[in-house]
Amino acid sequence: xxxxxxxxxxxxxxxxxxxxxxxxxxxxxxxxxxxxxxxxxxxxxxxxxxxxxxxxxxxxxxxxxxxxxxxxxxxxxxxxxxxxxxxxxxxxxxxxxxxxxxxxxxxxxxxxxxxxxxxxxxxxxxxxxxxxxxxxxxxxxxxxxxxxxxxxxxxxxxxxxxxxxxxxxxxxxxxxxxxxxxxxxxxxxxxxxxxxxxxxxxxxxxxxxxxxxxxxxxxxxxxxxxxxxxxxxxxxxxxxxxxxxxxxxxxxxxxxxxxxxxxxxxxxxxxxxxxxxxxxxxxxxxxxxxxxxxxxxxxxxxxxxxxxxxxxxxxxxxxxxxxxxxxxxxxxxxxxxxxxxxxxxxxxxxxxxxxxxxxxxxxxxxxxxxxxxxxxxxxxxxxxxxxxxxxxxxxxxxxxxxxxxxxxxxxxxxxxxxxxxxxxxxxxxxxxxxxxxxxxxxxxxxxxxxxxxxxxxxxxxxxxxxxxxxxxxxxxxxxxxxxxxxxxxxxxxxxxxxxxxxxxxxxxxxxxxxxxxxxxxxxxxxxxxxxxxxxxxxxxxxxxxxxxxxxxxxxxxxxxxxxxxxxxxxxxxxxxxxxx
DNA sequence: CTAACACCTG
DNA sequence: CAGGTGTTAG
Numbered sequence: 008x009x010x011x012x013x014x015x016x017x018x019x020x021x022x023x024x025x026x027x028x029x030x031x032x033x034x035x036x037x038x039x040x041x042x043x044x045x046x047x048x049x050x051x052x053x054x055x056x057x058x059x060x061x062x063x064x065x066x067x068x069x070x071x072x073x074x075x076x077x078x079x080x081x082x083x084x085x086x087x088x089x090x091x092x093x094x095x096x097x098x099x100x101x102x103x104x105x106x107x108x109x110x111x112x113x114x115x116x117x118x119x120x121x122x123x124x125x126x127x128x129x130x131x132x133x134x135x136x137x138x139x140x141x142x143x144x145x146x147x148x149x150x151x152x153x154x155x156x157x158x159x160x161x162x163x164x165x166x167x168x169x170x171x172x173x174x175x176x177x178x179x180x181x182x183x184x185x186x187x188x189x190x191x192x193x194x195x196x197x198x199x200x201x202x203x204x205x206x207x208x209x210x211x212x213x214x215x216x217x218x219x220x221x222x223x224x225x226x227x228x229x230x231x232x233x234x235x236x237x238x239x240x241x242x243x244x245x246x247x248x249x250x251x252x253x254x255x256x257x258x259x260x261x262x263x264x265x266x267x268x269x270x271x272x273x274x275x276x277x278x279x280x281x282x283x284x285x286x287x288x289x290x291x292x293x294x295x296x297x298x299x300x301x302x303x304x305x306x307x308x309x310x311x312x313x314x315x316x317x318x319x320x321x322x323x324x325x326x327x328x329x330x331x332x333x334x335x336x337x338x339x340x341x342x343x344x345x346x347x348x349x350x351x352x353x354x355x356x357x358x359x360x361x362x363x364x365x366x367x368x369x370x371x372x373x374x375x376x377x378x379x380x381x382x383x384x385x386x387x388x389x390x391x392x393x394x395x396x397x398x399x400x401x402x403x404x405x406x407x408x409x410x411x412x413x414x415x416x417x418x419x420x421x422x423x424x425x426x427x428x429x430x431x432x433x434x435x436x437x438x439x440x441x442x443x444x445x446x447x448x449x450x451x452x453x454x455x456x457x458x459x460x461x462x463x464x465x466x467x468x469x470x471x472x473x474x475x476x477x478x479x480x481x482x483x484x485x486x487x488x489x490x491x492x493x494x495x496x497x498x499x500x501x502x503x504x505x506x507x508x509x510x511x512x513x514x515x516x517x518x519x520x521x522x523x524x525x526x527x528x529x530x531x532x533x534x535x536x537x538x539x540x541x542x543x544x545x546x547x548x549x550x551x552x553x554x555x556x557x558x559x560x561x562x563x564x565x566x567x568x569x570x571x572x573x574x575x576x577x578x579x580x581x582x583x584x585x586x587x
Numbered sequence: 588c589t590a591a592c593a594c595c596t597g
Numbered sequence: 598c599a600g601g602t603g604t605t606a607g
Contacts, residue, residue, distance in 0.1 A: 440598090452592095455591090469589095469590095472590090473591085474599085476590085476592085477591095477598085477600095478598080480591080480592065480593075480594095481598060481599085483592090483593085484593080487593095563593090566592090566593085
């Protein structure tokens, strides 16, 4: 058994890049600069003594962690490494400062396969719910209208429905006219009169308010809007989420002996189900940023890789083409070599509502048979189209709903009617934390402005902002610790080629991360995250292998690289009620 | 001075 | 995860 074959690369689904320009702007304008120390003092040589102490301490810490791992078999990839062969577990490891309670409890994962709360019935059921919600909404609407009667009779609200006036424009042209509609929504012909436009007007057009309008009406209106937003969101989420087979393990096939890593066609193929996906409404395809696989990092390896086939740059939904960083050949100052990394940006984010049917499918670009699925080093890049990507459901649409009431009406109580969502009226709640964690899959270094954009229901102030920034800092800490830990583990396991280190969904590392950021697995971790994770792991591996870790600041270069790999976050996250 | 980051602790 | 600390940079 070749110790080098670890974690084989999953055929990443293509990530879509439908990004929203807005985010782009923010990000680019204020790239996550690792704090102020962008210069990476690693060049400065600390005093020996000092350095030693420092390193010792850190190493001890990591080793402690690693040691913990030693207790659990097959740290990297289940099956790839024998339980017993973790050769050297640092004997020096003491110093259990952090209680890194790495679960390792695979027990938790076991139930995963079947664990989806049976929401797979995305079809009729959901449709019904939606229909119902619509009716209710209509009733409410009528009530409101009656209240406001005096004024808007003239406008004839009824009629405005068809004029998808204002909103239609906003409705993400290109993404389909039914922004908030679920796949099944279209069909409901009748319900159509109650289009987003109508709702939009109702909630936004001030003209509908009786001039002298009782404040209560205003409040009612907002509440209604909000409730509707949430309702729609939740329904959509049900449809979109439905992760029936996520996480199903690939089993030991997760990795493949190096020897065949490049060419042998995976036997386990089996899964391409474009059809299923095709059925989805607007599949949003994605793109993937640049393959991470061959990051030639220090080696200048092939340049083959970024094949971003032009076809891929489709203008998918919203995103102004401009952002398709796919081709980004950016050359970065110092890390010219790693430039490729930087250019990539993946945005996909999908809840892959996973292919309705065979969920357990391993992602393989079915349409691109030519690519060798196993290629650990070349993460299958862009195979375009990809029905693979199960429809991320460009929330773009949704966003318009939930955000309608941009009005920051979080004036204290008043959300009486809505029990469910814990939307905040102040401060951060668990829901926000959860959302932040999921966002971490896309962005490791969110700017405060980005956070503000994605947490519309939060009233930011210094404290809140700091707290959220702190969250991400903590997320990163955990992330990097894991990376270092696994990188060292790989080294001790005899891995020599960093390219062999790829984070797969069935790897221990992935589990650890997923457990931390996505407990419950109710979210499908985007492939781009796996790529970033793989890359991070490789970087740590290289650094440690090269003995760079003797430098007190050896991680900074890695941080810098990673900080540039944030992806765009799916629009749905902008919904204040997102994770529900 | 502040924001943001990393690192350490509890 | 929150606190605390030290650092950097604007």
